[in-house]
Amino acid sequence: MREVIDIRDKEAELKALVGEILQEAQHRGASSAEVSVTQDTGLSVTVRKGELETVEFNQDRSFGITVYFGQSKGSASTSDSSHAAIQDTVSRASDIARYTQDDPCHGLADPDLMPTVLPKLDLFHPMDLDTQKATELAEACEAEGLGYDERVTNSDGAQVNTQQSCRVYGNSHGFIGSYLATRHGISCMLIAEDANGMQRDYWYTVNRDFDALDAPEAVGRTAAERAVARLSPQKVATGTFPVLFSAQMAAGLVGHLLGAISGGALYRKSSFLLDSLNTQVLSEHVSLVEEPHLPKRLGSAAFDGEGVATWDKAFIDRGVVEHYVLSSYSGRKLGLPTTGNAGGVHNLTLSGATQTFDDLLKTLGTGLYVTELMGQGANGVTGDYSRGASGFWVENGEICYPVDEITIASNLRQMYLDVVAVGDDIDERSNVRTPSVLIGAMTVAGR
Amino acid sequence: MSDLVAETQQQLLVPAGIEHSDVEAVMGKLVGGAIDLGEVFFQNYKSESWSLEDGIVKEGSFSVDRGVGVRAISGEKTGFAYAEDIQLPALARATEAARSIARLGGDQRVKAWQRNTPVPKYPSVDPIPSLSGEEKVALLARVDIAARRADNRVQEVNVRLAASHESILVMATDGTLSADVRPLVRMDVSVIVAEGDRRERGFAGGGGRRSLTTFSDDWAEALAREAVRTALVNLEAVDAPAGPMVVVLGPGWPGVLLHEAVGHGLEGDFNRKGSSAFANRIGEKVASPLCTVVDDGTLLNRRGSLTVDDEGTPTCATVLIEDGILKGYMQDKLNAKLMGVQPTGNGRRQSYAYLPMPRMTNTFMQAGDHDPEEIIASCDKGIYAVNFGGGQVDITSGRFVFSTTEAYLIEKGKVGRPIRGATLIGNGPEVMTKVSMVGNDLELDEGVGVCGKDGQTVPVGVGQPTLKIDEVTVGGTQT
Numbered sequence: 041m042r043e044v045i046d047i048r049d050k051e052a053e054l055k056a057l058v059g060e061i062l063q064e065a066q067h068r069g070a071s072s073a074e075v076s077v078t079q080d081t082g083l084s085v086t087v088r089k090g091e092l093e094t095v096e097f098n099q100d101r102s103f104g105i106t107v108y109f110g111q112s113k114g115s116a117s118t119s120d121s122s123h124a125a126i127q128d129t130v131s132r133a134s135d136i137a138r139y140t141q142d143d144p145c146h147g148l149a150d151p152d153l154m155p156t157v158l159p160k161l162d163l164f165h166p167m168d169l170d171t172q173k174a175t176e177l178a179e180a181c182e183a184e185g186l187g188y189d190e191r192v193t194n195s196d197g198a199q200v201n202t203q204q205s206c207r208v209y210g211n212s213h214g215f216i217g218s219y220l221a222t223r224h225g226i227s228c229m230l231i232a233e234d235a236n237g238m239q240r241d242y243w244y245t246v247n248r249d250f251d252a253l254d255a256p257e258a259v260g261r262t263a264a265e266r267a268v269a270r271l272s273p274q275k276v277a278t279g280t281f282p283v284l285f286s287a288q289m290a291a292g293l294v295g296h297l298l299g300a301i302s303g304g305a306l307y308r309k310s311s312f313l314l315d316s317l318n319t320q321v322l323s324e325h326v327s328l329v330e331e332p333h334l335p336k337r338l339g340s341a342a343f344d345g346e347g348v349a350t351w352d353k354a355f356i357d358r359g360v361v362e363h364y365v366l367s368s369y370s371g372r373k374l375g376l377p378t379t380g381n382a383g384g385v386h387n388l389t390l391s392g393a394t395q396t397f398d399d400l401l402k403t404l405g406t407g408l409y410v411t412e413l414m415g416q417g418a419n420g421v422t423g424d425y426s427r428g429a430s431g432f433w434v435e436n437g438e439i440c441y442p443v444d445e446i447t448i449a450s451n452l453r454q455m456y457l458d459v460v461a462v463g464d465d466i467d468e469r470s471n472v473r474t475p476s477v478l479i480g481a482m483t484v485a486g487r
Numbered sequence: 488m489s490d491l492v493a494e495t496q497q498q499l500l501v502p503a504g505i506e507h508s509d510v511e512a513v514m515g516k517l518v519g520g521a522i523d524l525g526e527v528f529f530q531n532y533k534s535e536s537w538s539l540e541d542g543i544v545k546e547g548s549f550s551v552d553r554g555v556g557v558r559a560i561s562g563e564k565t566g567f568a569y570a571e572d573i574q575l576p577a578l579a580r581a582t583e584a585a586r587s588i589a590r591l592g593g594d595q596r597v598k599a600w601q602r603n604t605p606v607p608k609y610p611s612v613d614p615i616p617s618l619s620g621e622e623k624v625a626l627l628a629r630v631d632i633a634a635r636r637a638d639n640r641v642q643e644v645n646v647r648l649a650a651s652h653e654s655i656l657v658m659a660t661d662g663t664l665s666a667d668v669r670p671l672v673r674m675d676v677s678v679i680v681a682e683g684d685r686r687e688r689g690f691a692g693g694g695g696r697r698s699l700t701t702f703s704d705d706w707a708e709a710l711a712r713e714a715v716r717t718a719l720v721n722l723e724a725v726d727a728p729a730g731p732m733v734v735v736l737g738p739g740w741p742g743v744l745l746h747e748a749v750g751h752g753l754e755g756d757f758n759r760k761g762s763s764a765f766a767n768r769i770g771e772k773v774a775s776p777l778c779t780v781v782d783d784g785t786l787l788n789r790r791g792s793l794t795v796d797d798e799g800t801p802t803c804a805t806v807l808i809e810d811g812i813l814k815g816y817m818q819d820k821l822n823a824k825l826m827g828v829q830p831t832g833n834g835r836r837q838s839y840a841y842l843p844m845p846r847m848t849n850t851f852m853q854a855g856d857h858d859p860e861e862i863i864a865s866c867d868k869g870i871y872a873v874n875f876g877g878g879q880v881d882i883t884s885g886r887f888v889f890s891t892t893e894a895y896l897i898e899k900g901k902v903g904r905p906i907r908g909a910t911l912i913g914n915g916p917e918v919m920t921k922v923s924m925v926g927n928d929l930e931l932d933e934g935v936g937v938c939g940k941d942g943q944t945v946p947v948g949v950g951q952p953t954l955k956i957d958e959v960t961v962g963g964t965q966t
Contacts (some may be wrong), residue, residue, distance in 0.1 A: 088563075088760075097568040097584045100840065102552070115548035119571040129551070136547035139620035140537075143545050171587065194761055231762055231883055238764065240883040278966050280591040280732040308540065310641050310679050310688060400669040414875040415888035417962070421679065421688045426727070426962040428879070428888035445886050447910050447962025449729065483964040485729035485912075 046166060047204040058210040059123055061105055061250020064130045066212065070107040070137075072148050074211035074346065077103040077121075079115075082203035085171060087178035089186075089195050097173055098203075107133045110394055111142035139241075145372035148346065151213040153351035153378065158342040162335040163221040167202050167250035174200040177226060177256045185230045185260030191271060192264045196229035196240065202250065215347045224250040228260045232267035239273070241266035246281050246469050248336045257484070266411075269432075273444040275486040276433055281407035282460070283448055284400060284434070287467040289475040290412050294390055296327065296418050296452055297321075301361060302381075305420060312423030312453055313361070320359045323459040325393040328356040332386035339471030345383025353379065355388075359457075369468045390474045392462040400463050400478055402437035408484055409434050410448065423452040429484075448484040455479050491611065491666040492602060494655040499529040499553070503573045510658055513582050517559050518660045521589035522558040526659040527582075527916065528797065529573060530839040533698050534651035535615045539627040540643070549615075556839035561589035561823055569840050569854055570660060578758070598662035605801040608785055608792045609696035614650040617698040623648055633711035634678050640722070641715055641962035642686070643679040648672075657799035661820075665799025667960040671790065671946060672699050673935065678715040689718025690892070693933035695788045696859035705827060717874060717893050718929055720905045727894070727909035727963025733869030734911065734959040735862055735897065739930035740875060745780055746850050747878040747887040748915040749773070753807050753815075754833070754845040754940075755822035757882050764885030764916055768813050774919035776811040777855050784832055784848030790934040791849035791948030795832070798843055802832035807850075808919075819845045837943035847938060851950030855925025859953040862924045864900040870961060871895045871902050872911070885915040910962040926953030 054077045065073035079101040086093045104117035107130070116129045182198035203223045210216035227244035243262040245254035265304035285293060297313075301321075305311035313321055322328070332341050332350035345347055346368055354362050364374070369383035395403060430444035463464030463476030496507065510527060513530035517525020530552040555567040555578055568587030571575035618626070627646045634644045653669045673694030680687055686868050693706075736744060749765070757763035765773065774780070784793045784802025793802045796822050806814045818826070819834030822845055835846035863871060871894065877888030890910045896903040931950035938947040 092564050092588065094565045094567060094842065095588050096842070097581075098840065099569065100571055102571070115545055115546065116550065117548070118551040119554060120551065122572070125551070129549075132549040135620070136549060139624050140545060140547050141624075143541075143543060146545070196760070237885075238762070238883045240762070240881065275960075280966060294936055301807070308645070308679070309686065380656035414879045414881070414886070414912070415890050415910050417888070417890040417908060419528075419688075419908055421686055422907070424907050426890065426908060426964075428886070428910055428912040428962070430886075434789075444884065445912055445914060445960065445961060447729070447888075447912050449727075449909065449962050449964045451964075483729050483962075483966055485960055485962045485966075487731065 047079060047081055047206045047220060051220060054079060054208045055216060055218060057103065058208050058216060061103065061126055061130065062210060062212055064126055065105060065107050068130055068134045069109065070134065071106055071110055072108045072212045073105060074148060074163060075103060075105045076207065078205060078320065078477060080203060080205040082201060083145045083169060083171065083174060085178055086197045086199045087175060087182055088181060088197035090183065092175050092453060093197055100198050105130060105133050107137055108147055108435050109137045111144055112137045112140045113146045114140060140374045145369055148211050149348045149368040149378060153345055153348045154213065154215040158217060159218065159333045161340045161342060161439050163219060163224050163248050163340060165249040166204055169202045180406055181226055181228050181256035181260040183484060184191055184257040185228055185259065185264035188261055188264035189268050191232045191234055191268050192230050193233045194231035196231065198228040198260060200226050209343065209347055211347055217343050217347060219342065222248055226253055226256050228261050228263040230263045230267045232271055235272045236272040239267055239270035241270060246338065248338065262305050268443045270430065273430065273442040275445055276443050276484060277487050278485045281405045283407060283479045284404050284409045285477045286411045287463060287465050287474055287476050289413055290390065290477040291470055291472045292413060293477060294388065294474055295474050297346040297456065298365055298385060299420050301364050302354065303364055303366040303374060306364060307370055307373035312421060316361045316415035319361060321361055322356050322359040322456045323392065324359040326356065326359055326459050327354055327391050329354045329389050330385055330387060334387050337387050339385065339387040345381045347384065348378055348380045350380040350386055378406045385471065389474045390462065394461060394464050395461045397463050397465055397476060400461060400476060401434055401439065403461055404434055404478055405437060406435045409439065410449065418452065425450050425452050425455065435459050446484055448482045450482040491668055492664060495654045495666040495668065498654055498658050499531055499573060503550065503575065505575055509575055513578055514658060514660060516582050517586055521561045522559050522586065523562065526558045528555060528556040528839050529656040530750040532651065532653045532838060533615060534649065536647060536649040537623050537627060539631055539646040542631055544624045544627050552838065554839040555581065555885040557585040558587060558842065559585045563825065564588045565842060567842050577886065598660065600664040603663065603665045603795055603799055603801055605794055607794045609670060609788050612670050612698050613652040614670045614672045615652055617700050626707055627704065629708050630676055630711045634676060634715055637715040638680065638719060639710045640680040640682050640719065641678055642681045645677045646834035647675045655797065659799065663799040665795050667793065667795050670696050670698065672697060674702060674710060678709050678714045678718050680715065680718040680722060685722055685747055686929065687718045687721040689714040689716065689721065692935040695790050695934045696792060697788045706915055720893055724905040724907045726965045727906040728961055728965045729963045731958045731960050733866050734956045734961065735866060735869060735871045736954045737873030738926060738928045738953050739950060740932040741872060742851050742932065742951035743875050743878045743889050745852055745951060746847060746949050747880040747889055748913065748918055749780060749808065750847050750850045751880050752819060752882045752885065752915055755816045755818040755826060756845050758816050759822045759826050763882045765813065769815065771813055772811050773813045773916050774808050774811040775922040777925045778808055778811050778919055778922055779808045780808040781806055781853065782817055782833065782850045786849050788934060789849050789931065789948050790946045793848060796834045797836045798834035800830045800832045800834060802848060805831045817845045817847060819843055835945050837945060842941045844941065846940065846945050847947050849931065849948035849950065851929065851931060852952065854929035854952045857924045857926050859926045859928050862926055862953050862955050863897060865904060865924065865955065866897045867899060868907065869897045870873050871897050880915065886912065887915055888912045906963065912960045912962060918959060921957040922954055923957050924955035929954045
């Protein structure tokens with residue numbers, strides 16, 4: 041059976057490729073250029089109802105180049121890294137730059153913002169996982185879930201995957217940086233059924249280090265527990281109630297907030313938090329902090345998408361916006377320095393006045409605990425929020441029964457100022473780490 | 488008609504020095520033993536986009552992605568590998584990896600090739616060079632000016648023009664030898680309007696499988712005015728109501744209802760696995776007798792259309808629901824075989840780097856008898872929704888959502904004030920039984936649909952006539 045290749049062998053090759061592409065751009069007369077190259081390789085195995093279902097080997101390499109001729113810009117990308125393809129791709133980007141119009145804000149990031157020493161992020165933990173071992177782990181995960189309760193009647197499968205990646209970024213300032221990373225995961229989706237129909241739910245574990253994953257059996261069991269807990273849902277009466285977002289769902293609330301304080305939305309005047317710098321947008325006890333250099337974390341990065349060194353900061357400190365989320369371009373549009381967030385954020389944590397989950401339910405009293413949201417009903421321009429929801433009805437601080445086919449609605453501006461408390465249950469599995477979040481009041485539409 | 492197989496072989500294989508016989512030799516490794524189907528999928532995908540904001544064309548990008556995906560199926564098992572360059576050694580390695588799921592396969596002859604050559608549903612034209620760089624920049628500028636002239640409350644205008652050209656060649660051990668060359672173009676206009684302390688966004692877009700030269704100046708300017716119109720409507724919007732009520736859906740794009748409420752639930756894989764709320768219900772009543780729902784990949788030049796699907800099967804019009812009775816599912820080869828039915832030309836994949844699965848093409852409801860005005864006049868109180876953002880479905884429970892971007896109150900049979908965006912939620916099999924009136928005004932959408940499933944996106948179309956649904960939960964804020 042084929043082994044997954046070790047990506048470490050590729051790093052020097054990819055760096056040389058970046059150099060070659062930059063040279064080609066210079067040769068074409070570009071005044072500046074930047075290149076990013078990625079290579080990924082991995083294996084993913086799915087087992088369904090105890091049988092191997094799919095084995096997928098993935099192997100991807102692509103590069104993208106941006107060239108500037110003065111203040112005009114062109115970009116091109118390809119999956120082909122042959123010499124002829126490099127020439128063709130650079131030529132395509134240069135052709136486009138002949139037609140695009142000058143923008144004084146275009147250009148590379150300032151050279152003195154690029155790191156000279158890269159912090160050790162410890163992101164590379166390759167796992168020698170063959171198809172057979174991966175299959176056994178997936179089988180163990182699914183079997184535990186299917187055996188958890190007789191109402192777990194069907195499966196959408198358990199998956200084990202392992203990925204290695206190498207990313208290299210270089211620009212014509214002479215900066216070149218690279219990092220190797222791994223990502224491993226186990227996930228499971230199960231279906232439970234009773235007289236009132238079927239419900240599905242899933243669970244997963246993900247980590248840079250395979251040995252730090254949750255046990256496959258624990259993943260299968262949690263998926264089963266979650267699916268069974270949703271059986272025979274009820275609708276609730278329409279009204280205004282406090283709403284507790286689970287840690288997983290709270291990440292979405294932070295996502296909408298990041299969108300609203302991101303440079304792109306702000307300079308396009310398409311945010312509900314225009315001119316919010318140094319103003320209070322979240323409840324006074326809530327902060328949102330970025331720590332890009334934490335070892336082994338999923339969002340860790342030494343430099344951003346344009347080579348700018350990343351640094352620790354609070355986007356929101358005790359409710360007040362300290363920094364927008366900016367790249368060089370959006371920063372120049374707004375007259376502000378970049379925050380090292382070209383391409384996104386790196387390891388965010390939401391914190392606030394913390395309670396245990398049980399205490400949060402007591403504080404909530406009677407209302408809704410949301411464990412799933414559906415649809416895209418958040419308007420980034422107005423902050424209007426209306427989404428499909430499922431979860432549990434809570435009365436007097438006790439979880440009573442599952443609910444679904446309801447919506448929750450409000451306006452994000454109002455919701456952010458109405459964060460009553462947060463949980464002590466931060467979900468560590470994501471780049472945006474959030475605890476449960478209790479919002480004081482929202483409209484719940486049901487019966 | 489040109490020979491697409493020869494044309495794509497010339498484009499995909501000849502530059503790498505790969506002969507037809509080389510591919511046959513590779514495919515020989517995927518025949519026999521425990522392997523039911525072996526398949527090699529070659530693809531070249533080129534795309535280009537241009538975007539305008541602040542009144543200038545700031546950015547453009549071009550991309551080429553080419554590669555080959557190899558798949559071996561044994562019963563319900565699939566082995567899959569791909570290579571991001573089309574070269575013989577890479578193809579051989581991918582083949583070895585894919586066949587590793589069924590070690591008994593190997594070294595027999597492939598069935599005689601059967602060329603599927605249905606009549607193309609679009610020209611094989613490459614739309615990218617169909618306009619020059621100057622012409623593309625001028626078209627974007629024209630849209631920007633049209634949007635700004637439409638109303639002085641327009642603050643920001645973003646316009647995007649995108650074109651792609653895809654060539655595929657599929658060879659499989661069942662004798663499939665099929666090719667397709669697919670153009671796709673699209674223009675999107677997004678505007679921000681402001682009045683006092685209110686700001687709203689408006690959007691309009693359109694396109695299809697054709698050349699960029701089909702984007703006339705008049706059409707593009709009308710798109711700009713439509714984006715401004717929707718934004719201005721929303722400046723006047725009042726809070727939406729909350730709770731169950733009568734909902735009238737306008738024609739065309741609101742057909743996203745069908746895509747979510749029934750479409751996904753009728754894809755073959757979910758029904759083979761028994762994970763759909765519609766599983767084992769063929770022949771049963773799942774909608775009101777007014778409803779006939781079709782998935783049709785053969786419509787000329789439509790965004791969701793395909794001459795052949797990504798497994799080389801010609802597309803067709805598949806009746807999903809007829810007069811309220813569930814008639815059939817959408818199938819790819821794997822699920823059709825396991826369910827003992829014929830593939831329906833719905834096997835689609837995002838690219839060579841993904842496995843195909845049953846996906847929709849253009850999904851719509853046939854027209855009924857009612858005049859649309861008569862439908863609105865029949866409602867004492869409810870909402871009239873004519874435009875939507877995205878939707879989502881949980882095919883197991885059947886619950887689905889879709890969110891309005893332009894909707895109005897209906898009061899005493901008349902369309903009243905616009906309401907703020909609200910999510911509608913329902914249960915697919917239940918909601919369809921509550922369709923009480925169907926209009927005579929079937930329309931298909933303008934060509935902007937994107938469908939996501941298992942991390943793969945593909946272009947799709949939707950459509951419907953005006954529909955009245957007696958009860959859907961509306962997720963507004965007013966109780």
